[in-house]
Amino acid sequence: MSHEIVPLTREHLTQWYGEQGNGPTVRGFAGLVDGKLAAVAGLWFSGGNVIAFCSLKDEARPYRHAIHRTALALLNDAKARHKRIIAMRDKDEKTSAKWLSRLGFKPDDDGDMWAWQTSD
DSSP states (O other), rough: OOOEEOOOOOOHHHHHHHGGGGGSEEEEEEEEETTEEEEEEEEEEEEEEEEEEEOOGGGGGHHHHHHHEEEEEEHHHTTTTTTTEEEEEESSSTTTHHHHHTTTTOOOSSSSSSEEEOOO
16 A cells, blocks of 8 residues: 655645535645545634534554654644644544643643643
8 A cells, every 4th residue: 555645735634524614714735545635624714713624534553653644744833823733633533632631732621622822
């Protein structure tokens, strides 16, 4: 299996999310495995909020190191431009809390919403 990480397009989003992919401004990456869409990740800009997201198919999971490096690069760039970034933890994904923590996010009281923000 070969993998490739490419800039995220509106076509990727509509293929993944259907018509909901035609929503607000998004910047990010798509992961292809053997030429097929296997992951979408990025930043969604809505109502003054910056929301991080990542969705994977099982085919993308063997490439977790590439996914993590790509997420770090995207977030480091965003952290230089934004004071706060939020993410929702997927309770069905058993490692989501650990990964969000490794990316620099901190949980709210119930652990569903996670945020990164500058310390000033």
